[in-house]
Every structure is written in structure tokens, then in C-alpha cells.
Amino acid sequence: MAVMMYWEALQRAQDEEMTRDPLVLVMGEDVGVAGGTYKATKGLYDKYGAERVIDTPISENGFTGLAIGASFIGVRPVIEIMSVNFAWLAMDQIFNSAAKVRYMSGGQLTAPVVIRSPGGTAHQLGAQHSARMEKVFMGIAGLRVVTPSTPKQAYGMLKAAIRCNDPVFINEHELMYNMKGEVPDGDYFHPLEGSEVARPGRDVTLFGYNISVHWCLEAAEFLATHHGIDCEVVDLFTLSPLDRAGIKASVSKTHRAVIAEEAEAPVGVGSEVIAIINEECFFELDAAPLRVSARNVPIPYNHKLEKAAIPSAKDIVHAVLKMFGK
Amino acid sequence: MTPADKKRVLREMLFARRFEERCYEAYVERKIGGFLHLYPGQEACAQGVMEAARPGHDYVITGYRDHIHAIKCGADPKAVMAELYGKETGSSKGRGGSMHIFDVEHHFMGGYALVGGPFPLAAGIAKGLKMKGSDAISICFLGDAANNQGTFHESLNMAKVWNLPVLYVCENNLYGIGTRIDRSTAVVDQYKRVCGYDIPAVQVDGQDVEVVYQAAKTAVDHVRSGKGPYFLELMTYRYRGHSMSDSNAYRAKDEERMWSKRDPIIMLRDRLVDAGEISLDDYKAMDTEILHQIESEIIKFAEESPEPSVNELEKYVLADNDPYVRGGVR
Structure with missing residues (x-):
């Protein structure tokens, strides 16, 4: 078991999954050249290039929809939405496309996207950067919602979410990225159901x-x-x-x-x-x-x-x- | 298109017309519920573009006026009609309905009912095709009114920045639900709005299937050759209201008469008759045969199919027994 920070656990999970599967990609605002607002994608741009580590325009509904569309044909996108407050802009694609497509296609299509986003009150960020949205996501049929409390969970849940065939929303927290904890050394998959x-x-x-x-x-x-x-x-x-x-x-x-x-x-x-x-x-x-x-x-x-x-x-x-x- | 192609195209467009008219009747008989958005008047759009594309290979996505696009990709019309009837044998097993026809086997990636929703999904499919090194392209059919959604601009921007193999086809039927385009949209010619994204965009007559085919061929070749996205605007007209709940009272009769003189099926038929390729009797025989096929095969199948079991109400919400849900060390 290595001790690492929460953001390092997320970075390691993505790095391992990107090495394993060339159809895993990460996208979001500043995830590439800048290395990620919370460092969760640090180093991935240099290692995997611009086609798989995608700096998006500030178009949350657009790039979330794009990731969902790519997931229809086998791509495994991990979307970072910089703050969960901005996820409101992507609710149409999350709610109407990702969560419903399996059902309304009679099981023909699925949207195996992972949406990571920090929600929560940090340090005086004001009303439009401090909201918690998990109550909204957890009420949507067809969407899995998990929320890791430790680096071990962050690592294992992200690994499992990338491989899971359902859309998964991972609710993170801006104040927790530097939290330290033990993370298993080998491939570890944390359950996406349970307590x-x-x-x-x-x-x-x-x-x-x-x-x-x-x-x-x-x-x-x-x-x-x-x-x-x-x-x-x-x-x-x-x-x-x-x-x-x-x-x-x-x-x-x-x-x-x-x-x-x-x-x-x-x-x-x-x-x-x-x-x-x-x-x-x-x-x-x-x-x-x-x-x-x-x-x-x-x-x-x-x-x-x-x-x-x-x-x-x-x-x-x-x-x-x-x-x-x- | 060869004369044989043109005869087949005429038959397919006439089939599309009769299929949709029969949906109208079934709706009036209350065999079909919910919302129903019909395609008569616009047949040359889907037909002409799909003649230039590779149906079943290229990926197609559209809005809620989707029956004919699905059939053009290769969906079985029996399964489409059964879906409208809400039957287990329907293309989406009765869970989707008219606005959500899917046939993934034939790369018809679905009808979506949020106006503008498919724009980014189409770009995403294109991104996936590019990553996989496929020679297939992504084709998104939507109406003019969808271009007033943010997803239009967001998607065109991303498609250009990332040079994605996606063809956006705008079927400009001049109305967004019941509001005429010039009352809702600052620039009526939709292709002009695309110049801000440095994407090639053209506008052609969407009523002449041969014109649509030629324009679509250029568009498809551009996208397939790796040159990035393309925007094709087809000027067209729908004969019925936006949906069955629409009284269609907002349109001038003169306007409707003018467009009915440019019917895509009649135009092609007359051209083939003038060229001596078919006779009017041939056309009537074709029509009779289509009507018989719709009644004896398609409607019969939909009528006789079973409904889904209520015991399977919760099936398809999430994947069945996904191993990663349980976690563990591997």
C-alpha cells in the first residue's frame, strides 16, 4: 500500500486505464496542457497526446454530449467538469442522453461515460461555485452516483467506473484533493454499490x-x-x-x-x-x-x-x- | 444515379410517404399514442443524402422525426411500425416510441426528442470513429429550428477544432414547431450561420432528390476524406403540422399550394415518365403494391405482436450484472 493524495489516486487510476485501453480518453477544461485544475490529469497530456487528453472549449453541455456520443461506439471517456455548479449546463446531455439512452433504445445502446466533478463549499467561492448537486444526480434513473471519501475509494471507484457499462457520476470535493491515504498497489476496483x-x-x-x-x-x-x-x-x-x-x-x-x-x-x-x-x-x-x-x-x-x-x-x-x- | 437507381429511389420515397400516411391513420385510430411527427414533403432529404452515404456503415443520428431515417439506414419497417404500436417486437422493444427509434445494428443511433440534443452526440460518434481509424462517417439530420440551440454552436466549434468526420444535414422546413423561421431566427439562410466556424456549408433544393444526392456526394466525400466537418442545408417543406397535436393553422394556404407543386415524389415521377423510363400505370402499380405491403406485412406485424411484459418494466435501466459494480481486486 502506498500513501498518496486523493488527486494522485485519481491521476494513477486514469493513467493505468489509459495505458490498458487505447479507447479511454479524458476531457475537460484545462485537463491537458495545464495539467488539470486539481492536478488529477497531471502528466497525461505529455504521455498520451492531444487526441486522448482533450482540452475542451468552455462548452459543458457540448463536450459532455460529445463524450456521451463517443461512448456509444466503444470509447470510454472520463469527463472532468471543473465545478459541479457548471454541470447544470450539461444536465440536458447527462439527464436526457446518457441516463436514458439504454432504456429508450430497448437496451441497444449504452453510455459508459464517467463524469467527475467536485461539488461543495471550499473557501469563499461564492454562491455560483459552492453548490452541492448530488441530490439532483441521485434522483436520475439510469445514472450511477458515487462519492469517494478517501484516496483508496477515489482510485478504486474511478477504475471501476471506467470499466462499468453504465454512466457513472463521481461526486468529488474541492477540499479533499490533498487528503492523504493508503491506496492498494495493484489493480483495485472499489464497488459502485453499497456502503x-x-x-x-x-x-x-x-x-x-x-x-x-x-x-x-x-x-x-x-x-x-x-x-x-x-x-x-x-x-x-x-x-x-x-x-x-x-x-x-x-x-x-x-x-x-x-x-x-x-x-x-x-x-x-x-x-x-x-x-x-x-x-x-x-x-x-x-x-x-x-x-x-x-x-x-x-x-x-x-x-x-x-x-x-x-x-x-x-x-x-x-x-x-x-x-x-x- | 442510373435509371434503375432512380426507379428504386422513386419507389423508396413513395414507400416513405405511404408509410407515414398510414401512421397518421393508425394515430387517428388510437393505435399509436404520444407524439407523432411525420415526414411527408421532406422525403428527398433523407433519401438523397443516404444515396450518397453508405447506409448501415455510416452512423446516422437525428431528432424526433425519425422513422424514415431509420428505415433508410436499413431498419425493418415492421419493427419501426411495431415500435409506434408500443410492441415488444418494436425497434426499441416498445420502450422508445415514435421519437426514439433505434437500430444500432444498422448504425442508426437514434431519434432524440430534445431539439438540438444530437448535435454533440454526432460529433462524439465522429470522435470515436476517428480514434478507431474507421472510414465510416457520422451524419446528423436535424431541422432548422435546432440551430437556435447552444449545442449547434458548441458542436460546430468542437467539430472544426478537432477536425471530426461529421456531416450536419439541416432539413430547413421553414418552421420551428409552429413559428415561421423569419419570426424566430435572425438569419434565415442557415448555411450562412456556419461561416463563423470555418466549415464548408452549402444550401440546395431539398425537394429535388437528384440535387440533394449530388450535393450530398460532395459533402460525404469531403468528410470521408478526412477534411473535417461539412454542413448541408436542404430547403424543404413538411405537409403536415409539426406533430399530430398541431392544427397547422399558422401557415398560409398559398404557401402550402406553392410547395405542393414541388413535391419530391411527383417531380421525380414526372421526370422518369418524360424520359420514358416508366409509365403512369407503372407508377400506379408501384403504389398499389406498396399499399398492399404496408397493410399485409407491416400493419399486420404491428397489430399481431405482443406488448412488453410489465414484469420487465425495470429492464434496461442499467446494465445487467456488470462485474465492476461489485468491485474487488483483479
């Missing part, structure tokens, strides 16, 4: 995904040390389909659930997880599940306002203490 227990516990399940897994782990440490509450942290690395069995198993064990998401609460991951808990294991509950989520506002520029809009480990601690009547 995993990031920290076992008895008293309450904290559900997180992507960056909020780390908030949950931080909150769990604090609650164990200061309040004697033993939290289980479940990493929902797949948002579509959500892991019903994994959610049920953990809640059936702890009988309590808190869902932490960076996005606003309405129509989000938290509401879906609570719906699944109701459907799968309502009578296991000892307390009403709680959501910890962003305030329902466009993300403000001012640093204090921005911080106040986004949840944190502290908010998760408060939610758990409230649940336990403390």
Missing part, C-alpha cells in the same frame, strides 16, 4: 458521504471521549442506488440514526435515508432520526456567513446529544 462501516459502534449510527464521513468520524471521537457515546459511522459511498441493506443493518444494530450532509436538507440524501429507514426498519428505532445539513441559502461570500451556512462535526455532536437528551 461501508468506517467506524463500528453500538449506540447510534452516523451516516455520512464524501466530506461528511470525516465530520462524522471527528464527532464520533469527541462523543466517545467526552460523553461515552459509542457511534457507528457508515460511509454511504454510493448515493444511487443507496444501500438499503447497509442502512437497515446498522440501524437495526444501534436503533438510532443521524444523517450528515453538506447540502441543504430539502429533497436530499438525509430525507432519502430517513425514508429508507422508515420503509426497512421503522420498528427498530428508539428515537426519531435527525438530519444535520446546510442552511437553505445560496452559499454566501463572507467567511463567517459561509461557515454558518455549512454543517460541521460540532453540529453532529449537538444532534447526537439532543437525541440522547443531553
Whole structure:
């Protein structure tokens, strides 16, 4: 196992897959000569050339549609959309073409594209560069949505997504590209369905995904040390389909659930997880599940306002203490 | 085109006309649901271009007025009609409908119902063909109104920058749904809009199949020879409304009469009669034979085919048992 940064794990996955299969290409704004805004495509342009490492015009719907069309005849494109906020411009092609073509062609065509894009609030980027869009993508039938929380997941999910025959949206985070972690040395393919227990516990399940897994782990440490509450942290690395069995198993064990998401609460991951808990294991509950989520506002520029809009480990601690009547 | 080619082309265009008219009847009888966009009046466009291309080898993609383009690529008209009837034997197994005919085996990459959506998909197919070193080309048929979408400009730009083997065919029928082109579009001649992308673009009569064929031959040869994208504008007219839900009240009767005098089928027929290649009786016999084929084979097949099973409602959403979904070390 080598220790590497999240962006290095993404770069290695793409490099390996491009070496293996000449029909794998990467495209996006500044992915080539400039080496990628987050360095995830660093060095690939020099190694594979302009035909396979494509600096696109700033035309998100156009180049996403182009990648989807190429995927119809066997190309395996990895699209980097510089910020998930810009993915709104490509929603027509993602939603109407990639996600639906298999179904509306009666299984004749498929769009095996990978769309990588960071969503989330970084450092004072303002309302139009700070949105989280996973709630939108996870509601689209025909699209897989995964969101790696570690370099290992980032590497293994991207490898699996490139080889998977479905369109896969990989939700990354601008604040996580320099995170370090162990990554397996050989070919490793992370599942594109499921969840995993990031920290076992008895008293309450904290559900997180992507960056909020780390908030949950931080909150769990604090609650164990200061309040004697033993939290289980479940990493929902797949948002579509959500892991019903994994959610049920953990809640059936702890009988309590808190869902932490960076996005606003309405129509989000938290509401879906609570719906699944109701459907799968309502009578296991000892307390009403709680959501910890962003305030329902466009993300403000001012640093204090921005911080106040986004949840944190502290908010998760408060939610758990409230649940336990403390 | 040889005289024998012209006779075949006449038959195929007449077949296209009768097929679409029969769809109209089936729609009125409520055998076909949803939206139905018909092709009468525009037959020479798909016919002429596909005469110059290599059907089944070249890749074709289009919008929702797609039945005839699919058939021109080699799709079985029985499967197309069965799709309109929503049957399991339909080209998309009853999941697509009129606007989503697909026949990937014959490289008909589908009908899409978001206006302008196929522009970048066609460029992407061209990119794939280029990567694979194929001599096939990508051909995208869309109407004039699609050119007011951003995808038109984004795709032309990328096709030129990356020198992609794609032919964009604009069937300019002068209306975007029910709005006449000069009321919606600053520049009525669509080929002029393409000059901003340094792509060769020409405008020709889309009612004369021989003219379309000649222009398409130049276009196809250009694209296939590796010289990059090409834009071909065909001036045409649809006889019916945009779709079946369209009363067609927005068009002047004089305009309709003028275009009906330039019917692509009648023009070719009269030319062949004048040249002594066929007689009017031959033409009538051809028509009778086509009508019989449509009724006894195509409609019969669609009527008698089974509907999809509700048990398979969720089939085709995602790939079945894709091994990489489970992950692991390999």
C-alpha cells in the first residue's frame, strides 16, 4: 500500500486505464496542457497526446454530449467538469442522453461515460461555485452516483467506473484533493454499490458521504471521549442506488440514526435515508432520526456567513446529544 | 444515379410517404399514442443524402422525426411500425416510441426528442470513429429550428477544432414547431450561420432528390476524406403540422399550394415518365403494391405482436450484472 493524495489516486487510476485501453480518453477544461485544475490529469497530456487528453472549449453541455456520443461506439471517456455548479449546463446531455439512452433504445445502446466533478463549499467561492448537486444526480434513473471519501475509494471507484457499462457520476470535493491515504498497489476496483462501516459502534449510527464521513468520524471521537457515546459511522459511498441493506443493518444494530450532509436538507440524501429507514426498519428505532445539513441559502461570500451556512462535526455532536437528551 | 437507381429511389420515397400516411391513420385510430411527427414533403432529404452515404456503415443520428431515417439506414419497417404500436417486437422493444427509434445494428443511433440534443452526440460518434481509424462517417439530420440551440454552436466549434468526420444535414422546413423561421431566427439562410466556424456549408433544393444526392456526394466525400466537418442545408417543406397535436393553422394556404407543386415524389415521377423510363400505370402499380405491403406485412406485424411484459418494466435501466459494480481486486 502506498500513501498518496486523493488527486494522485485519481491521476494513477486514469493513467493505468489509459495505458490498458487505447479507447479511454479524458476531457475537460484545462485537463491537458495545464495539467488539470486539481492536478488529477497531471502528466497525461505529455504521455498520451492531444487526441486522448482533450482540452475542451468552455462548452459543458457540448463536450459532455460529445463524450456521451463517443461512448456509444466503444470509447470510454472520463469527463472532468471543473465545478459541479457548471454541470447544470450539461444536465440536458447527462439527464436526457446518457441516463436514458439504454432504456429508450430497448437496451441497444449504452453510455459508459464517467463524469467527475467536485461539488461543495471550499473557501469563499461564492454562491455560483459552492453548490452541492448530488441530490439532483441521485434522483436520475439510469445514472450511477458515487462519492469517494478517501484516496483508496477515489482510485478504486474511478477504475471501476471506467470499466462499468453504465454512466457513472463521481461526486468529488474541492477540499479533499490533498487528503492523504493508503491506496492498494495493484489493480483495485472499489464497488459502485453499497456502503461501508468506517467506524463500528453500538449506540447510534452516523451516516455520512464524501466530506461528511470525516465530520462524522471527528464527532464520533469527541462523543466517545467526552460523553461515552459509542457511534457507528457508515460511509454511504454510493448515493444511487443507496444501500438499503447497509442502512437497515446498522440501524437495526444501534436503533438510532443521524444523517450528515453538506447540502441543504430539502429533497436530499438525509430525507432519502430517513425514508429508507422508515420503509426497512421503522420498528427498530428508539428515537426519531435527525438530519444535520446546510442552511437553505445560496452559499454566501463572507467567511463567517459561509461557515454558518455549512454543517460541521460540532453540529453532529449537538444532534447526537439532543437525541440522547443531553 | 442510373435509371434503375432512380426507379428504386422513386419507389423508396413513395414507400416513405405511404408509410407515414398510414401512421397518421393508425394515430387517428388510437393505435399509436404520444407524439407523432411525420415526414411527408421532406422525403428527398433523407433519401438523397443516404444515396450518397453508405447506409448501415455510416452512423446516422437525428431528432424526433425519425422513422424514415431509420428505415433508410436499413431498419425493418415492421419493427419501426411495431415500435409506434408500443410492441415488444418494436425497434426499441416498445420502450422508445415514435421519437426514439433505434437500430444500432444498422448504425442508426437514434431519434432524440430534445431539439438540438444530437448535435454533440454526432460529433462524439465522429470522435470515436476517428480514434478507431474507421472510414465510416457520422451524419446528423436535424431541422432548422435546432440551430437556435447552444449545442449547434458548441458542436460546430468542437467539430472544426478537432477536425471530426461529421456531416450536419439541416432539413430547413421553414418552421420551428409552429413559428415561421423569419419570426424566430435572425438569419434565415442557415448555411450562412456556419461561416463563423470555418466549415464548408452549402444550401440546395431539398425537394429535388437528384440535387440533394449530388450535393450530398460532395459533402460525404469531403468528410470521408478526412477534411473535417461539412454542413448541408436542404430547403424543404413538411405537409403536415409539426406533430399530430398541431392544427397547422399558422401557415398560409398559398404557401402550402406553392410547395405542393414541388413535391419530391411527383417531380421525380414526372421526370422518369418524360424520359420514358416508366409509365403512369407503372407508377400506379408501384403504389398499389406498396399499399398492399404496408397493410399485409407491416400493419399486420404491428397489430399481431405482443406488448412488453410489465414484469420487465425495470429492464434496461442499467446494465445487467456488470462485474465492476461489485468491485474487488483483479
